[in-house]
Amino acid sequence: MNQYFSDLLNGARSLIEGFGVTLKALLSPPVTVQYPRETIPVSAGYRGHIELIIDEESGSHRCISCGTCARTCPSRCIEVKGEKPEGGKRKELARFQLDFTRCSLCGTCVEVCPVTALRFSRVYGQAGYTREEFMIDVLKRAGVQK
Amino acid sequence: MMTLLQQLPPECIRIVIAAAVVIGFVFANATVMGYLERKLAGRFQRRLGPMEVGFHGLLQMPVDGLKLIGKQLTEPNNVGGIVFYLSPLIAMTPVALPFLVIPFSPHLQVIDLDVGLLFIIAMISFNTIAVFLGGWSSNNNYSMLGAMRSVAQNISYEIPILLSVLSIVLITNSFSLKTIVLEQSRFWFVLVQPVAFLIFFIAGIAETNRAPFDLPEAESELTAGFHTEYSGIAFSMFMIAEYTYIFINCALATVLFFGGWHGIPLPFGEYSSCIWFLMKTYLLMFVIVWCRWTFPRVRFDQLMNFSWKYLIPFSMVNLLLTAIVVKL
Numbered sequence: 001m002n003q004y005f006s007d008l009l010n011g012a013r014s015l016i017e018g019f020g021v022t023l024k025a026l027l028s029p030p031v032t033v034q035y036p037r038e039t040i041p042v043s044a045g046y047r048g049h050i051e052l053i054i055d056e057e058s059g060s061h062r063c064i065s066c067g068t069c070a071r072t073c074p075s076r077c078i079e080v081k082g083e084k085p086e087g088g089k090r091k092e093l094a095r096f097q098l099d100f101t102r103c104s105l106c107g108t109c110v111e112v113c114p115v116t117a118l119r120f121s122r123v124y125g126q127a128g129y130t131r132e133e134f135m136i137d138v139l140k141r142a143g144v145q146k
Numbered sequence: 147m148m149t150l151l152q153q154l155p156p157e158c159i160r161i162v163i164a165a166a167v168v169i170g171f172v173f174a175n176a177t178v179m180g181y182l183e184r185k186l187a188g189r190f191q192r193r194l195g196p197m198e199v200g201f202h203g204l205l206q207m208p209v210d211g212l213k214l215i216g217k218q219l220t221e222p223n224n225v226g227g228i229v230f231y232l233s234p235l236i237a238m239t240p241v242a243l244p245f246l247v248i249p250f251s252p253h254l255q256v257i258d259l260d261v262g263l264l265f266i267i268a269m270i271s272f273n274t275i276a277v278f279l280g281g282w283s284s285n286n287n288y289s290m291l292g293a294m295r296s297v298a299q300n301i302s303y304e305i306p307i308l309l310s311v312l313s314i315v316l317i318t319n320s321f322s323l324k325t326i327v328l329e330q331s332r333f334w335f336v337l338v339q340p341v342a343f344l345i346f347f348i349a350g351i352a353e354t355n356r357a358p359f360d361l362p363e364a365e366s367e368l369t370a371g372f373h374t375e376y377s378g379i380a381f382s383m384f385m386i387a388e389y390t391y392i393f394i395n396c397a398l399a400t401v402l403f404f405g406g407w408h409g410i411p412l413p414f415g416e417y418s419s420c421i422w423f424l425m426k427t428y429l430l431m432f433v434i435v436w437c438r439w440t441f442p443r444v445r446f447d448q449l450m451n452f453s454w455k456y457l458i459p460f461s462m463v464n465l466l467l468t469a470i471v472v473k474l
Contacts, residue, residue: 022440026186026189030189
């Protein structure tokens with residue numbers, strides 16, 4: 001008989017506590033974001049696909065087309081090609097292609113680059129209908145015509 | 147036209163108008179409740195709820211209604227023929243009848259039956275038949291289980307409802323809802339019968355198959371319970387019936403325990419005091435939605451134990467005490 005009434009009291013108390021919990025949730029502001037119209041800031045450690053850093057002084061990228069990134073890449077998804085212009089001494093970057101479908105965002109290319117020419121972009125929420133949409137022309141994306 | 151109207155007895159015109167208003171109200175209530183429930187569900191979970199259709203999602207429910215009307219009625223193999231299509235109708239049709247006796251304000255009552263209370267309770271029980279027929283004829287194990295649970299649940303919870311209502315009847319000496327409201331002009335019966343109110347309210351939630359007693363349509367175990375196989379308009383008829391039964395239950399609680407239309411006097415109080423009635427009713431409906439988003443679903447044995455071990459003994463003791471006090 002004691003059990004009977006203590007069950008009743010405990011149950012009633014826990015129900016009232018439950019009401020309190022949900023009432024608090026009802027009165028506090030929503031935490032969700034109306035996604036396509038609102039976005040939350042991208043966190044500092046976010047890794048998008050790699051991109052070339054544009055040097056502010058020269059207005060161009062720093063890549064010397066040494067190909068270290070392409071050789072180090074465990075997924076072999078980077079293709080770098082340099083061409084020596086006629087009369088020039090240094091090779092110039094002609095093609096920097098990233099196969100993002102294979103990239104695991106390990107970041108070895110960013111770490112290994114001798115001139116720190118690479119970084120992760122802030123591009124997120126990528127989705128596409130074809131494989132070709134993820135063959136990213138990193139050089140063209142950097143917007144340097146040289 | 148006017149001569150025709152004059153030839154008809156005024157009672158006839160009154161009934162036609164009342165029927166139109168009641169049916170309009172049934173649909174309006176389902177729309178408002180559907181919107182409120184989804185919005186409140188969102189806020190209880192710290193979401194925003196419907197936001198896309200119309201201002202703050204206000205048009206969501208009409209649009210959903212149109213979608214449901216436009217949908218095909220799918221019929222599974224070997225369903226119980228006419229019964230399959232009859233059961234949403236049986237769910238939907240009797241919901242309008244209790245409105246006939248509910249006193250919204252002193253003058254806004256279609257008919258003041260001497261046995262109004264019994265009439266309402268009898269009409270509410272119709273829902274069980276609809277749920278059972280729908281579940282039985284669907285040719286689906288989940289539907290069948292849901293229907294069986296619904297019948298067992300409704301039978302066990304009908305008893306505490308009747309016993310708790312009886313204690314009010316003992317005080318007022320009347321089954322007429324209007325008389326019960328008039329008796330509460332000085333104080334509300336919830337003050338003298340708090341236990342009866344609690345029992346009535348809890349059993350009412352179980353009667354309308356609402357969470358945490360929504361075992362007949364327990365999503366996690368029975369897909370959608372008795373209305374698993376219903377689509378389109380048939381499904382929406384079950385939903386409209388459910389929301390209307392919630393309204394009727396809360397309206398009955400308002401009449402029996404919260405003084406019906408009584409409140410701060412208003413101009414044209416004979417009619418406008420239905421504002422108080424509707425406010426109290428919707429406040430109780432808010433509490434029901436609040437319950438749904440607070441409590442987890444009970445197990446079936448817990449459901450039965452709760453009714454037979456707690457609600458029924460307590461309502462009996464309450465009834466006995468009321469009888470003694472009234473007699474003294």
